[in-house]
Amino acid sequence: MLQTDYDIVVIGGGAAGFFAAIHAAKGTKQKVVLLEKTNKLLSKVKVSGGGRCNVTHDCDYAAQLINHYPRGGRSLRKPFEIFGTQQTREWFEKRGVKLKVEEDGRIFPTTDDSQTIINCLFAEAKRNDVTIELKSEVTKIIKKEEGFSLKLKSGAHINCKKVIVTTGGQNKASGYDWLKQLGLKIERPIPSLFTFNVPDSDLKDLLGLSVNKGYVQIPGTKWKQDGPILITHWGFSAPAVIKLSAWAAIDLFDKSYQFPILINWIGLDEEATRTVLNDYKKQHPRKVVSTNQLLEIPSRLWQRICHKAEIEEDKRYVDLSKKQFNKLIEMLVRCPFEVNGKTTFKEEFVTCGGVNLKEVDLKNFEAKKIPGLYLAGEVLNVDGVTGGFNFQHAWTSGYLSGTSASQG
Ligand SMILES: Cc1cc2nc3c(=O)[nH]c(=O)nc-3n(C[C@H](O)[C@H](O)[C@H](O)COP(=O)(O)OP(=O)(O)OC[C@H]3O[C@@H](n4cnc5c(N)ncnc54)[C@H](O)[C@@H]3O)c2cc1C
Structure with a gap:
């Protein structure tokens, strides 16, 4: 039976939730529970990086790291200085997870298996006595004079002193209604990280061909990204295109994904x-x-x-x-080509949008208006390009929120 009193409740069993729960419980006597609405934990970690989990990126300086986040970048400099890629690598390696850096800077476990990361997080949660409850969807957070009362879909209530919300990105604006009710400002959710559909492309029969040093730009805008470009049977893909989709995500959504592009195949002017x-x-x-x-x-x-x-x-x-x-x-x-529509890249996507970063104190990710309530991971209006940057934000915000919640 579900216990109803905890010191700290973490809502959401993804990367940010596990990291927050582990650090909330670590070295303290705090009773910590992690509530997950489905019957699966760490499901995105499992499928991430093509099943290999691209844990972080080889980028030691916070000043460089922030350049990979279309939303959130500059604000994250201080948090990344405290818990950045170096700390992430040390954290996993100290717990027996050997990591390797690939040529393009992406970092994976040497096993090339995301289960290695999952096993490590499970073991740490267990070692720190984090209670885990599946099929426990939180539908409402009620702020009380002291602490919080959480309402679950099942009708149950849980009382706690502190809450860490790590519920990830939602594809519908209504998915944030329960957080809006707390007075938090939400930026509309919009997909990021996708490839371009070009139905009229006269290159589709060349599918599979790629160039390494091209760039793609959207004429009449500031949007331009360089890197490999791949011809696909639906249009174009590969890093130049996917990075462009992330940086221009809001503009492209507003254009209903219909816009012209200019491709430079050689990287020369x-x-x-x-x-x-x-x-x-x-x-x-x-x-x-x-x-x-x-x-x-x-x-x-x-x-x-x-x-x-x-x-x-x-x-x-x-x-x-x-x-x-x-x-x-x-x-x-x-x-020149005319884009008409988008396609998800290897099922990998992130949500641009979510809780406005101004709502949280970036020292510890605590809501400025609601002491005791923390937000971490993709639920915030932060998203990175592909390469391990989204997990890095989950580890950083999970670590800082959990550590802060554990104190007092
Ligand atoms: C296919 C795929 C591959 C990816 N690969 C990579 C990669 O290799 N590297 C990288 O950096 N990023 C990658 N990403 C992005 C990365 O997975 C996410 O940014 C990251 O997992 C976000 O973690 P999170 O904990 O914030 O949210 P999530 O992982 O989305 O976890 C949120 C959890 O909260 C639960 N939840 C939601 N609402 C409630 C509620 N009301 N009550 C209780 N529980 C709730 C959800 O069921 C979910 O389990 C990938 C994404 C996808 C989809």
Whole structure:
């Protein structure tokens, strides 16, 4: 039977909830319970990083780390200075989880299995006597003169001194109603981290081809991101696109995911591209353009770009008209497409939006208006790009809220 009195209640059994509960209970006599509405714990950790769990990122300085968060970034500098990527790595490694850094900076357990992280968090929760209750959805938090009373969907009530809310992102604004009732300001929830659908793309048959150093921009806006670009059967994917989806998430939602993009396939600007092509033309005037590609671009994509530039298959560099030469440059550095819709990237997504960060004191993630109530993880209006940044925020805010709640 559900016990009804605790010192600290943590609502939500995800990454932030476990970290908060462990640190709320650690080294104290506080009675801590973690309430999870489903019958599964750490379900996102389980599927994260393609089942490998990208725990954090190799980025030791808070000043650099904050550059990876479209929402929340600058405000998180101090929290990351206290519990950043270095502390996360040490925390897991001290508990026997060996970690490895991949070439792109993502950090995974050496087992390549997210269960390693789950086992570690379960063991720590057990060691610190955290009680866990499944199928316990909290529907209301009532602030009392001293402490809180929580109402559960089952009709039960739990009394406690402090509450840590770690309920994650919600895809509907109504999912935050119970927090709004406490007077907390909520930013509308909007999806972040997705790929672009381009139904009219004339490149779809080249699916699987990619470039490593391109960039994608949205003309008429400040949005531009560089990195690999992958051609898919529905449009475009890979880091340049996914990062752009995160930074421009609110704008793109407001445009109903219908907007133009310009792709630069080579990472060079117009002037540098012109120089490279002119030099090649001088040195190899008799070479056929469509079969002698320059720059780091797959040959089939180069041929298609030549076709888009209206260059005949047997045309030699020396015979290119000025118009064709300019059009080739244009298609290499500003290749236009119309996006119409989005697709989730490997089922990985985060919610942009949630509880406004101004509602919490960033020293300990306690609600400024409601002493004793803390918020941590994705329930806050914080989201990072892919690469381990979302978990890092969960560990940081979970650690600071739990540690603070445990005191007094
Ligand atoms: C497929 C996928 C892969 C991902 N991979 C990565 C990755 O590799 N690296 C990375 O950094 N990020 C990744 N992310 C993002 C990352 O998983 C999340 O940002 C992170 O899990 C958020 O943790 P959280 O504890 O704040 O919320 P959640 O993990 O969403 O946990 C919230 C929990 O609260 C419970 N809950 C909600 N409401 C209530 C209620 N009223 N009462 C009780 N319980 C409630 C929910 O059931 C849930 O278990 C991935 C996301 C997805 C979807």
